Amino acid sequence: MxxxxxxxxxxxxxxxxxxxxxxxxxxxxxxxxxxxxxxxxxxxxxxxxxxxxxxxxxxxxxxxxxxxxxxxxxxxxxxxxxxxxxxxxxxxxxxxxxxxxxxxxxxxxxxxxxxxxxxxxxxxxxxxxxxxxxxxxxxxxxxxxxxxxxxxxxxxxxxxxxxxxxxxxxxxxEPGMWLLFGIMFLWQVPHVLSIAWLCKDDYSSAGFKMLPKNDDQGYKTTFWSLLCVMGIFPVTFGLYQLEISGMIFLVLGIIFALGFLAYTIKFGLDRTKANAKQMMFASIAYLPLVWVAVFLDRFISF
Missing domain, CATH: 1.10.357.140 (UbiA prenyltransferase)
Incomplete structure (x- = not known):
């Protein structure tokens, strides 16, 4: 030493x-x-x-x-x-x-x-x-x-x-459990993609093969991000349809997903690092907000 x-x-x-x-x-x-x-x-x-x-x-x-x-x-x-x-x-x-x-x-x-x-x-x-x-x-x-x-x-x-x-x-x-899995999975893909877009040079320097590395125009990143965020809507409705969560969760869940979608679309239309950062923050905000909606619905209902 x-x-x-x-x-x-x-x-x-x-x-x-x-x-x-x-x-x-x-x-x-x-x-x-x-x-x-x-x-x-x-x-x-x-x-x-x-x-x-x-x-x-x-x-x-x-x-x-x-x-x-x-x-x-x-x-x-x-x-x-x-x-x-x-x-x-x-x-x-x-x-x-x-x-x-x-x-x-x-x-x-x-x-x-x-x-x-x-x-x-x-x-x-x-x-x-x-x-x-x-x-x-x-x-x-x-x-x-x-x-x-x-x-x-x-x-x-x-x-x-x-x-x-x-x-x-x-x-x-039980199906309700796998719908929760679906929300987490669909949320995580655009969340990670936004971080990868922001840090693509850093990731490349370490040899990490994140999607933006081979997606210079951002078309694939945009497609998968939009597809997953859009998928959150039917999964959210599914939790309500199966009566696992009630109307409070459904309304708030849809509102929060719409906010997430808006920033994802904004990134898709103009794939700058600034817009990727906004999409990342939207994803960071979405998950705790939707979990708050779950808790509010659960404890107000009971």
Whole structure:
């Protein structure tokens, strides 16, 4: 170890280390996973919410989601170092050693998995395990192979409400649960595409094959974004039609989807980075708003 590295280690406080390990879990994504799981749990529970099971599901889901985010950073630490937007991540910046990062992430993953199996039910544990497996074993390496990674990555991104429903009911056979999956999947594709359009040069420098890399005019990016946002409307209506959610959710869900669609169309008509950023912010706003609509509809109805 040279003197520069020694000085860096000396200056780092306990708080710095804790902060880095926390950032390793991708806290924003992890909390989104937990909230999406909560939505699935509440809708799956109907009129009877088991608070004890819910708390255990939240804990187990948080652990496995945090571990998955951390292990993704472990796997991509060298590539993250090549991109401006990720070069300061703890593993990419070598503030955490790769071995420590691996042990930390795997500990979180398997702690969460066993916790869900033992304290919730095996079905919920299996859904979370499959989510983690697709994300790490399929989506993460596929990012360097083909732009189809966006569709693959949207599968684990859409499974948290399925995990929540499984935690509440012990099964994954009910159609309402898969409509929630549909909303998450259809939302995630344009969300990721907007980020990829904004960061296409950065992604290319690291060798990631996101769709905009081979779509200079943005026609494919626009087509898939519009197709997925348009698909949100029938899925939203389906939740109402099956009486899983009521009129409050239907009205608010349609309004929020229209807002998302408006910014997607704006990007499609003029594919600038400014419009891509607006589409990204519209996608960021859409998901929490639609989940708020779910909660309002659920608790006002009951």
């Amino acid at each position: 040279n003197s520069t590295e020694e000085n860096i280690l000396i200056k780092r406080t306990f708080t710095d280390v804790i902060t880095d390990y926390y950032q390793l879990t991708k806290p924003g994504i992890t909390m989104s996973v937990v909230v999406s799981m909560l939505v699935g749990f509440i809708l799956g529970s109907g009129a009877n919410i088991n608070l004890s099971v819910l708390i255990h599901a939240l804990i187990g889901t948080y652990l496995i989601a945090a571990g998955t985010g951390a292990h993704n950073q472990f796997m991509e630490r060298k590539l993250d170092g090549l991109m401006k937007r990720t070069s300061k991540r703890p593993l990419a910046d070598r503030r955490i050693g790769s071995k420590n990062g691996m042990i930390y992430s795997l500990t979180l993953i398997f702690s969460g998995l066993f916790y869900l199996i033992l304290m919730v039910n095996p079905v919920a544990g299996t859904v979370s395990f499959v989510t983690m497996l697709i994300y790490l074993a399929a989506y993460t390496p596929m990012k360097q192979v083909s732009s189809i990674n966006i569709a693959i990555g949207s599968i684990p991104g859409a499974l948290p409400p399925v995990g929540g429903w499984a935690a509440a009911t012990g099964n994954i056979a």
